[in-house]
Amino acid sequence: MAIAKTSLREVDPVWQRICDEGRDTINDEALMGSVVHAGILNHSSFENALGYRIAMKLASTEMSEQTLRDIATNAYEAEPELALAARADIVAIVDRDPACHRFLQPLLFFKGFQAVQAYRLAYWLWGQGKKDLAYFIQMRTSEVFGVDIHPAARIGKGIMIDHAHSIVIGETAVVGDNVSMLHSVTLGGTGKEDDDRHPKIGDGVLIGAGAHVLGNIEIGHCSRIAAGSVVLQPVPPMKTVAGVPAKIVGEAGCSQPSLTMDQLLNGCGGAS
Structure with a gap:
């Protein structure tokens, strides 16, 4: 009997954990509802939520949130390793940081995690030959997070x-x-x-x-x-x-x- 292949998005324990924690957060603190829905529950996948978070943080009058979201979507579709690395980063933070008790914290609140994911996006752009876009991401990451990582x-x-x-x-x-x-x-x-x-x-x-x-x-x-x-x-x-x-x-x-x-x-x- 043939066994159907299951995609990462269908079985994604990190994303499922984040969504469960998001619902618990709203139950515990209703005022966080808009933040959790916008950042987590309105999205169908970890990749979508991550792209939204990066775009929201890095958007400026020079480049819109939608443009940055499109760039992130293209990157995650072309190179799944980017989001796999992000999942590994979240697990690492939960395991090592005594101030981190939930998987949603790095995604929503921790600028170290967010800055590294912005770098990963810039690195992908650099590899695609889109160096000026990569420099733009580096510049905004430095301005917003105080983290300056060269895209190369x-x-x-x-x-x-x-x-x-x-x-x-x-x-x-x-x-x-x-x-x-x-x-x-x-x-x-x-x-x-x-x-x-x-x-x-x-x-x-x-x-x-x-x-x-x-x-x-x-x-x-x-x-x-x-x-x-x-x-x-x-x-x-x-x-x-x-x-x-x-x-x-x-x-x-x-x-x-x-x-x-x-x-x-x-x-x-x-x-x-």
Whole structure:
């Protein structure tokens, strides 16, 4: 007997959870009804809701919400991986952020999540050769969210940017999967050369608040960068670095620093 294939939209636990939470929110706080209906319940899919949210945030007198929604719709239809990455980002935030208790929170309220999804849209546009549109998205994302990610940067899935203020990620930067970073992080270059000049961040890395990683250097997987550090040299996998300039101060202390979010140098089995 033939088995019919089921699409992601027919069985989408993240979207179903968000819708259920939206209805619960209205029951608990009726004044949130218009926000929840506009942002969640009026939409038939996660992709539609996400496109609406990005468009609403980035719209301006220069480019309308409808135009931005059309761009997002085209992107999600052409590249389903964009929305899959967004789902992974939501799950990551719920798992790692103690202030996040519901799946709808990142979609409706968290500018770190929204900024990353706007970047993903700009990245898709950049890959399609629509560079001026991508620059426009980058500009508006920086203006609205305080997060400046070049559209050519490559960022993996399961990303959490907590608080998401004054984030800068340069053109040739690469960020792996399951990376967590806090506010005021810079992944920057060290000069004006037009070449591969930005950091390469491995999977599972935790980058503390105010840390600056500069130059075409590799940060090994599952390492920790302490808050306020300035990293100018490569970091081996599963190490903790701290200071200005940053030096190795111990082991990472656990297999997944970005998941535990432990930033104490003597925590999680780090430096002794």
